[in-house]
Amino acid sequence: ENGSAAAIPIDPRFDIAYVTPVTIGTPPQTLYLDFDTGSSDLWVFSSHTPESQVRGQRIYSPEKSSTAKLLAGHTWSILYGDGSGSLGNVYTDNFTVGGVTVTSQAVQTAQQVSYSFTSQSEIHGLVGLGFSTLNTVFPNGQLTFFDNAKSTLDSPVFTADLKWKKEGTYDFGFIDETKYTGEITYLPVQTDPGYWTFTSSGYAVGDGAFHPASIVGIADTGTSLTYLPAEVVTSYWGQVDGAVDSDYYGGYVFPCSSKLPSFTFGVGPANITIPASYINYAQITEGSPVCFGGLQSSSWLGVNIWGDVALKAAFVVFNGANPPTIGWAKK
Numbered sequence: 001e002n003g004s005a006a007a008i009p010i011d012p013r014f015d016i017a018y019v020t021p022v023t024i025g026t027p028p029q030t031l032y033l034d035f036d037t038g039s040s041d042l043w044v045f046s047s048h049t050p051e052s053q054v055r056g057q058r059i060y061s062p063e064k065s066s067t068a069k070l071l072a073g074h075t076w077s078i079l080y081g082d083g084s085g086s087l088g089n090v091y092t093d094n095f096t097v098g099g100v101t102v103t104s105q106a107v108q109t110a111q112q113v114s115y116s117f118t119s120q121s122e123i124h125g126l127v128g129l130g131f132s133t134l135n136t137v138f139p140n141g142q143l144t145f146f147d148n149a150k151s152t153l154d155s156p157v158f159t160a161d162l163k164w165k166k167e168g169t170y171d172f173g174f175i176d177e178t179k180y181t182g183e184i185t186y187l188p189v190q191t192d193p194g195y196w197t198f199t200s201s202g203y204a205v206g207d208g209a210f211h212p213a214s215i216v217g218i219a220d221t222g223t224s225l226t227y228l229p230a231e232v233v234t235s236y237w238g239q240v241d242g243a244v245d246s247d248y249y250g251g252y253v254f255p256c257s258s259k260l261p262s263f264t265f266g267v268g269p270a271n272i273t274i275p276a277s278y279i280n281y282a283q284i285t286e287g288s289p290v291c292f293g294g295l296q297s298s299s300w301l302g303v304n305i306w307g308d309v310a311l312k313a314a315f316v317v318f319n320g321a322n323p324p325t326i327g328w329a330k331k
């Protein structure tokens, strides 16, 4: 059975993250989770999360679900790129997204969450859509929702149609031709260690010349911004008067009044253009004349990350066939 679910920006001012409604258990408990192609744990705020660490989030209570089963002796612990993290134990239960149901999905219940999760009341947990090799459950790693659902889908794919400051969609099992224009360009995916890793064929700043290059990076719906090699972001921000790479603000900032160039990245023989508006990410603080860039250096990360700032400029197909591929189309 195929499915489609909303990807809702959690903040109307800037696209810090997107959440998607899911139901867990019997009777169904609805939570809004952050679908993250950059990790592979499905975890939720729960009745096991200390009240001091819960601030407005909806919780999953396995003890109220007749279909919940404790996965005895199993624990998990995960750390995200920004240093946040969570840990806990594991149940299996019915899990439904946009009409697609997995009857025995490993649902990781949080017994601890870091402060950045506690302070983000709109995110009630994560659904990892990376490869299951990244799952942190011990002693037996668990399968992602997509890996469990794959065999029931018409096609072993899911697509991301994220939007700028608007609600987009995640589709499961099919490719909706109305969501993109032109052709989808498919690229090979390196699945080791478990990210959707692909190689971009280069970049251009604004209407400038295209620079052929091999930029190896991950497609990561759970990361807000896009992080690329220093020489790429230096040539981009070099076109913006007053832009500086600020230690104080932790990245490239620029005068909010600046006219930014767009940014184009190669996907095989094709390309995707990120509009300037997506790169004018947010004011440092409400009303500040200083703005934070959506394109940042990956130098300190050790990996290039095509996060939401790039993904929302495209229709992206995560093809879980063997071998997996990733498809990019304009929209």
Ligand SMILES: Cc1ccc(-c2noc([C@H]3C[C@@H](O)CN3)n2)cc1F
Pocket: 017, 034, 036, 037, 038, 039, 079, 080, 081, 082, 084, 116, 117, 120, 123, 126, 220, 221, 222, 223
């Ligand atoms: C509070 C909070 C913090 C981080 C994240 C988060 N989710 O996905 C990711 C990226 C980074 C990489 O680890 C995998 N994908 N980061 C979500 C949060 F709600």
